[in-house]
Amino acid sequence: MDFRTDFKPLTVxxxxxxxxxxxxxxxEYGPHDFTEDEWKIIRRIIHASADFxxxxxxxxxxDAIEAGIxxxxxxxxxxxxxxxxxxxxxxxxxxxxxxxxxxYISDEDVSKAAKEAGATRAIMSMQKAAHLHEGGIYAxxxxxxxxxxxxxxxxxxxxxxxxxxxxxxxxxxxxxxKEELAKITEVPFITNLGxxxxxxxTVAALNAISLLADQA
Amino acid sequence: MDFRTDFKPLTVxxxxxxxxxxxxxxxEYGPHDFTEDEWKIIRRIIHASADFxxxxxxxxxxDAIEAGIxxxxxxxxxxxxxxxxxxxxxxxxxxxxxxxxxxYISDEDVSKAAKEAGATRAIMSMQKAAHLHEGGIYAxxxxxxxxxxxxxxxxxxxxxxxxxxxxxxxxxxxxxxKEELAKITEVPFITNLGxxxxxxxTVAALNAISLLADQA
Numbered sequence: 001m002d003f004r005t006d007f008k009p010l011t012v013x014x015x016x017x018x019x020x021x022x023x024x025x026x027x028e029y030g031p032h033d034f035t036e037d038e039w040k041i042i043r044r045i046i047h048a049s050a051d052f053x054x055x056x057x058x059x060x061x062x063d064a065i066e067a068g069i070x071x072x073x074x075x076x077x078x079x080x081x082x083x084x085x086x087x088x089x090x091x092x093x094x095x096x097x098x099x100x101x102x103x104y105i106s107d108e109d110v111s112k113a114a115k116e117a118g119a120t121r122a123i124m125s126m127q128k129a130a131h132l133h134e135g136g137i138y139a140x141x142x143x144x145x146x147x148x149x150x151x152x153x154x155x156x157x158x159x160x161x162x163x164x165x166x167x168x169x170x171x172x173x174x175x176x177x178k179e180e181l182a183k184i185t186e187v188p189f190i191t192n193l194g195x196x197x198x199x200x201x202t203v204a205a206l207n208a209i210s211l212l213a214d215q216a
Numbered sequence: 217m218d219f220r221t222d223f224k225p226l227t228v229x230x231x232x233x234x235x236x237x238x239x240x241x242x243x244e245y246g247p248h249d250f251t252e253d254e255w256k257i258i259r260r261i262i263h264a265s266a267d268f269x270x271x272x273x274x275x276x277x278x279d280a281i282e283a284g285i286x287x288x289x290x291x292x293x294x295x296x297x298x299x300x301x302x303x304x305x306x307x308x309x310x311x312x313x314x315x316x317x318x319x320y321i322s323d324e325d326v327s328k329a330a331k332e333a334g335a336t337r338a339i340m341s342m343q344k345a346a347h348l349h350e351g352g353i354y355a356x357x358x359x360x361x362x363x364x365x366x367x368x369x370x371x372x373x374x375x376x377x378x379x380x381x382x383x384x385x386x387x388x389x390x391x392x393x394k395e396e397l398a399k400i401t402e403v404p405f406i407t408n409l410g411x412x413x414x415x416x417x418t419v420a421a422l423n424a425i426s427l428l429a430d431q432a
Binding site: 001003004005012013014016017019020024025047048049050051082083084087088090109110113117118119121123124128129131145155169170171172174180181194195196197198199200203 | 219220221228229230233236237241243263264265266267285298300301302303304306325326329332333334335336337339340343344347361385386387388389390396410411412413415416419
């Protein structure tokens with residue numbers, strides 16, 4: 001097919017769209033004390049949500065960014081609670097470092113075990129991930145039950161992730177699960193307080209770290 | 217592997233989690249004038265975002281829900297601007313009616329055409345979708361440029377979607393693209409005002425309509 005190219009005078013250059021967006025976010029956010037790398041996480045979260053309140057609710061553990069970069073560069077697994085995160089971040093950015101992103105929530109054994117237990121598939125998918133991978137980055141943007149199960153597995157010594165990006169959204173246990181995460185001492189984390197969150201902002205944080213991992 | 221099932225006393229039953237969430241949303245939203253079906257869209261959007269402001273910014277065209285149900289039941293294509301929407305809604309819910317969900321943003325010809333034009337892949341993916349499908353539901357949750365291009369293609373008579381769910385997010389053209397959508401008379405739409413939006417809320421609206429299409 002023939003593609004048409006008469007778009008002016010809209011802003012349609014992807015690089016310019018990012019540049020304008022980040023400038024607007026910095027201006028409207030106002031003065032901040034973040035490090036340069038932390039700000040790259042925060043501004044991407046705001047970019048993905050257009051929500052400054054959500055951006056201001058983010059907590060970045062002091063070791064989180066460095067741990068995330070190290071994990072990606074050494075080809076550790078990235079585990080997503082839902083497929084939206086897997087497809088939103090994509091495989092290429094991890095495969096080039098020898099790693100990959102995995103999501104087990106739709107696996108047959110996970111579904112079967114969840115149905116039998118009357119529990120969420122998200123819970124069982126965390127058990128499966130902890131069983132299959134040594135460490136890794138856990139990116140949880142949807143299911144509070146996944147995050148709570150992961151925290152339990154850490155407390156019991158079953159798994160020790162390199163980093164948790166935990167930003168589930170919702171009205172049942174979401175805020176509570178993130179408060180639990182913000183208290184853990186075993187693993188560095190990126191999270192936010194309150195009910196808001198979701199797959200898109202979790203992907204935003206993960207992709208920001210992967211861009212940092214790509215830098216020389 | 218053996219899955220563990222000792223979760224009590226957390227709420228881990230997926231049906232109960234939805235039930236609690238929807239009850240909380242209704243209570244906190246307060247009185248409203250929506251039809252029963254409209255409310256099912258609104259509450260899912262709030263459920264996916266935990267954002268009442270976003271929920272209150274939603275506009276549902278009076279013909280939107282019926283048009284969406286009819287399109288799904290007659291096996292029309294669902295076109296997503298980004299893969300996150302494709303994976304978030306899934307193929308099964310449309311395949312059982314003879315349709316499917318498609319996303320062209322990562323196609324090689326789309327990438328190539330976008331690079332050559334210095335435009336977004338989202339724009340070219342809309343052109344490709346309009347070229348390949350008669351009507352259908354367009355679900356745009358990420359790229360304002362996709363929505364603006366789709367509106368242009370409609371105005372020029374190139375394509376006539378059955379329904380547009382247009383809720384792109386961001387700082388460049390997102391709010392403007394949705395204002396344009398809210399003005400069109402050719403096609404029913406679901407949209408929202410302002411910068412907020414995104415793939416998760418777009419999926420929420422789409423899935424709510426697909427659940428209505430499944431009802432007898």
